[in-house]
Amino acid sequence: MGMETLRQQVLERLDHTKEATDEEIYDCIDEVLIQESKKTYLPLKTRVSLRKSVFDSLRRMDVLQDLLENPEITEIMVNGYDTIFIEEQGRIRKLEAQFLSKERLSDVIQQIVARTNRRINEASPIVDSRLEDGSRVNIVLNPIAINGPILTIRKFPEHPITMQDLIGWGALNEELAELFADLVSAGYNIFVCGGTGSGKTTFLNAISNFIQKERVITIEDSAELRLSSVENLVRLETRNKNVEGENEITIRDLIRSSLRMRPDGRTIKK
Secondary structure (H helix, E strand, O other), X not given: OOHHHHHHHHHHHOOOOOOOOHHHHHHHHHHHHHHHHHHOOOOHHHHHHHHHHHHHHHHOOHHHHHHHXXXXXXXXXXXXXXXXXXXXXXEEEEOOOOOOOHHHHHHHHHHHHHHOOOOOOOOOOEEEEEOOOOOEEEEEOOOOOOOOOEEEEEOOOOOOOOHHHHHHOXXXXXXXXXXXXXXXXXXXXXXXXXXXXXXXXXXXXXXXXXXXXXXXXXXXXXXXXXXXXXXOEEEEEOEOOOOOOXXXXXXXXXXXXXXXXXXXXXXXXX
16 A cells, blocks of 8 residues: 555545644544555554654655654755755765655645745745754745755754864864854954855854853844853844735844844844
């Protein structure tokens, strides 16, 4: 029995007049699997795999779910529904896995942007968003992306990297770390620049540990900074225009607002 056939049977059984809970979806999947196993023998391993695959396609991130749960994978690059690349331990490789259709990929994309109250369509085909775990997401639709939709997910370590981690890896030495500690404590302006994947966000998170008891305001296109050492923290995020082309909140708007929020000279813009 194929996963798509099972998925369709589950959808037919669900009550679409109300929002189903995770437990109800799992129960429905189990009912279909039991019914099908009476017709054709399904090994336990196959049943467990089908159960997870169907649930991921209905409630989570479909074929991307296992990739998101793998801590060794740092980037996921979807070049259209049938082409997926990943970066794992610093190396990029193509996967055999793919979405079953362009529509399934589009469903995942709409699910992602809805979580952050953003919209993406042909009129606004580019959006930056994030996942619940803070992973950065960039999406570009047709016709801007000719072989789209294009979905790029940049994952971040579960535990923020510290300055001691960077020293241990040889990214910088003790003297340079002490210099940054002095610069941060003195309130200097610091610009963190670099290419894609060069570690800008990681480094900014690391030097934030030098911030003492101050009120900090972060301003981002898509919230991904994790300043775990800062207690008095305000996190601001831009907002795209709505369907009517109104109610956009820009970085300029957030900077203007932040000046009235009592920052102690610590407004971090990304």
